[in-house]
Amino acid sequence: MKKLSVILLSLILCLPLCAQFKGTVYIDSNQSGILDKSDKPLMGVMVTDGLNVVKTDKKGRFSLPGFAKTRFITITTPAGFETQQFYLPTQENRKTYDFLLTESERTQSKEHSFIQITDTEATGGLGRWVTDLKNYINSEKPAFLIHTGDICYEPGLQMHNRIVNSQTMNCPVYYCIGNHDLVKGNYGEELYESIYGPTWYSFDIGNIHYVVTPIDHGDNPTDYTLKDVYNWLKNDLSSMKKGQALIIFNHDLFTPNDTLVFKADNQHVLDFCPFNAKAQIYGHMxxxxxxxxxxxxTICTGTLDKGGIDHSPSSFRDIKVDANDNIxxxxxxxxxxxxxxIVFPMKQQxxxxxxxxxxxxxVNAYNSQAKTQQISYILTTPESNEEVVRGTLTPLTDWNWTANISIPSDKNGKELKLTVTSSFNDGKKATDSCSFIYENGFKPSIIPGENWNTLxxxxxxxxxxxxxNLHLPLQLAWTANAGSNIFMTSPLIADGQVFTATTDDNVSLNTYICAFDLNSGNPVWKYRTENSIKNTIAYEDGIIVAQDAACHLYAIDAKTGQLLWKQRINLDSYPYLTEGLTTDNGVVYAGIGVGLSAYDLKTGRILWTNKDWRQREGSTTTLTIADGVLISGTQWGGLYGNDIHTGKQLWKLSDNGLGNRGASPVYKDGKLWIISSKSLFTIDPKTGTVLQQKDLSINLDATSTPLVTENEIIFGTVERGVMALDKSTLFNKWKAETLPSLVYTAPYSTTPQAGVETSPVASQGTVFIGASDGYxxxxxxxTGIIKEKLNLGAPIFSTVAVSGNCMIVCDYxxxxHCFTLAQFLPPYAL
Structure with a gap:
């Protein structure tokens, strides 16, 4: 009897611990928003105390024991439902934790989409992007919006959720915690939790189980550990329905190596592959x-309110899930x-x-607030307004649409007018028109000169x-499209061909090194790379070399497009390259940090590798050779000089704004000339000695390499277009202000910009330069007087290439585009 009493007493003592948190999940049948008698219980809903995960019974009930760090009771909102609050803070005297769900079609379908934003860093308030985002959501109707962290510090945390929430965005909104969201308090996530709730949780939409996890480090210590997250995550994933797929969110990438796992320590490693994982989506970088x-x-998205650290265009991400759970x-x-x-044909030509x-x-067309639905065209004769032909264009990239049309023979030699109308999903339209002279068989004369081998x-x-011998006026000889975006890759001109490379920061990865015929623009070959090529490629001795973002180095036969050799660049950190390479005298210089190496151009054999300094965040430096020294740099690291024969580091500069510049130097007159922060510098390439620093009090964190002439130093700026200094005095000589940028690229610059990321090229007394406004x-x-500007309709981040009487310009x-000397001046004015 005594033994039985002890057992009963033990059971009574254990009962509160086994059922410390109880509640019920209901369907809000009449959508009143208030729990009432008509609301029905829902079975099978996952509920967690932050460690343990259970499912509601037939009566919608659950009970959880809790653990030492339980601060919320959280449900996994099931597919086909939404809720005003998916979590409830635990309270000492609270007897029940009840949840109310409403049925929702947008979270039911297997086919759905969602929006990711990240790193808005709202320390100075939220800007115009909020309107763009809200209107895009209203137009495209995603299932939810998620912010993957770095709302930023106390003011940002307090403000952001008031502006970007489920009510203001008209769709469910979820948040992740980032490293700058861990602020002072009893523990780093305390303020975040008081506003946004739990730092780890899950929800279901369609057949996807979405899991949100917290970053493991930040500005202040966390109360949670990776072991805490691991223990919950293991329980959460084991409760997934059979056949579900998995998508995980975190502010940072879990593991940079080829196998994606969640690692708490060496004994607690969770492999996502058995759970049919499709993606990890993050920001931070x-x-x-x-x-x-x-x-x-693994999908990283930059910032939508400013340029990325590597000058990535300001953007958010639309992610679509199809009926087979593919994204x-x-x-x-x-x-x-x-x-x-209208890009081609060009007006008055x-x-x-x-x-x-x-x-x-x-045609280039875009609208931040909605996708382009259709672009139609109509061709007429201006004098009689006779319709010649009409139709619709086909999309090639996210900006460009195209068509090839047959023109009746009786229109040969006649003036024609082309009108195009873009229709967007939000009901808005945009129109452009141009008049031109049509002449069957007309081909501008293209006479190349010296090769243009690199940036x-x-x-x-x-x-x-x-x-x-290029000068004004210009004739647009041809326009071709590479099939995806062109970022900072300067085109090359060599042996009667034009070479460029593309970037595609989506899962499609339509990334290529491309060759076009210089005379016609016809494609000659395409070589598909494993990832985006974001910066400078080079040509030497019949070989094209390029490095992609995933650290692959390629050598391609320039005539055939065949791969000659390929190397993997080992960065010993995040495998990400956005820098540009170069070649000289049979040697390829590629990579960055401990991956910076010299390779034999013909064989790919490694000649030396830098051992003296490491990569930091992605930079936009293109390697420069100056008097036996290889100049390179990293963002937030410094500008480095390495011996081109041995790879030994000779010097480093990181003070006075040289630690985080985006530009590359030019070697001219025995000196390096470079812009950085708010200054122009001249540097001795042998010693790294700063010879001059001219403070210009203007944002110069652009990727523009200065043009050094006999009398001027000319370069692009972030805020004020193109700027020239008098070479002898370094006083301001002129400014040529461009229009506001279409998208932002300069890091941490959120104010309206008139940015120029490209480098100036001069011919016959005229400076040619592309700008972020699309001109x-x-x-x-x-004098700095703008003689002409041509609207290409998409940002230009790529420096032009010039040879003979032709110039190649690439837009985003x-x-x-191939421009040459105009051979026809129309006798009419539009």
């Missing part, structure tokens, strides 16, 4: 990047008002047919002043 890690996509993604660029631009005997039409022609980047500018070299839509 301030860049756009997608990798396939052993069958699981596709699309970056969406903030701040672009509805716009349409004579235009011929392509090699198929048809007229090519190329600004050579490894010293002195091609900004060259021996071409190609022709500027008088001496993937268009490659």
């Amino acid at each position: 301030h860049y756009n990047y997608v990798r396939n890690q052993n069958g699981i996509y 596709t993604t699309q970056l969406r660029y903030a701040f672009v008002a509805p716009q349409t631009t 004579k235009v011929g047919t392509n090699t198929d005997g048809q007229l090519s039409i190329s 600004l022609q050579n490894a010293a980047h002195t091609g900004g002043i060259n021996h071409s 190609l500018y022709a500027i008088d070299q001496s 839509s993937g268009n490659v």
Whole structure:
């Protein structure tokens, strides 16, 4: 009897611990928002105390024991339902934790989409992007919006949720905690929890189980540990329904190696593959990047309110899940008002047919607040307004649409008018028109000169002043499209061909090194790379070399497009490269940090590897060779000089704003010339001695390499377009202000920008430079007067290439444009 009494007493003592938190999950049948008698219990809903995970019974009831760090009772909102509050804070005297769900079609379907934003860092308030985002959600109707962390510090945490929440965005909104969201308090996540709730939780939509996890480090210590998250995560995933797929959110990438796992310590490692994981989606790095890690996509998105650390365009991400649980993604660029631009044919010019005997039409169109639904065209004769032909265009990239049309023979030699209208999903339209002279068989004369082998022609980047005979007025000879975006890859001109490379920061990874015929623009070959090529490629001795974002180095036969050799660049950290390479005298210089190496151009054999300094965040440096020294740099690290023969570090500069510049130097007159922070610097390349620093009190964190002439130093800026200094005095000589940028690229610059990321090139006294407003500018070299500007309708981040009487310009839509000397001046004015 005594033994039985002890057992009964033990059971009584254990009972509160086994059922410390109880409650019921109901369906709000009449959608009153208040629990009443008509509401029905819901079976099978996952509920957690932060460690243990249970499912509600037939009466919708659950009970949880809790654990030492239980601060919330949280439900996994099931597919087909939404809730005003998926978590309830634990309270000492609270007897029941009841949840109310409403039925929802947008969370029911297997086919659905969602929006990711990240790293808004709302320390100075929220900007125009909020309107773009809200209107995009209203137009495209995603199932939910998620913010993957770095709301930033106490003011941002207090403000952000008041502006970006389920009511203001008109869809469910979820948040992750980032490293800058761990602020002072009893523990780092205390303030975050008081506003946003639990730092780890899950929810279901369609057939996807979505899991939100917290970052493991930050500005202040956390109360949770990776072991806490691991223990809950293991229980949560084991409660998934049979056949479900998994998508995980965190502010940072779990593991940079090829296998994606959650690692608490060496004994507690959780492999996501058995749970049919599709993706881990994160931010933190301030860049756009997608990798396939052993069958699981890891997807990093940059910032939508400012440029990325690597100058990634301001963007958010639209992610679509299909009926088979496969995902596709699309970056969406903030701040672009509805716009349409006819790129080819160009206004007031004579235009011929392509090699198929048809007229090519190329149109760039975009609207941040809605997808482009359709672009239609109509071709007429201006004098009689007679309709010649009408139809619709086909999309090639996220900005560019195209069509090839047949023109009746009786219109040969006649003036024609093309009108295009873009229709967007929000009901808005944008129209553009142009008049031109159509002449069957017309082909502008293209006479190439010297090869353009890399950024600004050579490894010293002195091609900004060259021996071409290009001058105004310009004729657009042809426009071709590479099939995906072109970022900071400067085109090359060599052996009668044009070479460029593309970037695609979506899971499709349509990334290529491309060759086009210089005379016609016809594609010659395409080589598909494993990831985006974001920066400078190079040509030497019949070989194209390029490095992609996932650290693959390629050598391609320039005539055939065949791979000659390939190397893997080992960074010993995040495998991400956004820098540009170069070649010189049979040697390829590629990589960054401990991956910075010299390779034999013909064989790919490694000649040396840097051992003296490491990579930091992604930078936009293109390697420069100056008097036996290889100049490179890292963002938030420094500017480095390494011996080109041995790889030994000779010097490092990181003070006075040289630690976080985006530009590359030019080697001219025995000195390096570079812009950084708010200053122009000249540097001795042998010793790293700063010879001059000119403070200009303007944001110069652009990727523009200065053009050094006899009398001027000319470069792009973040805020004020193009700027020139007097070479002898370094006083301001002129400014040529561009229009506001279509998208932002400069890191941490959220104010309206008139940005120029490209480098100037001068020919016959005219400076040619592309800008982030989508215009190609022709500027008088001496006075700064803008002689001409041509609207290409998409940002230009790629420096132009010039040879003979032709110039190649690439825009972000993937268009490659060939300009030459105008041979026809129309006798009419539009």
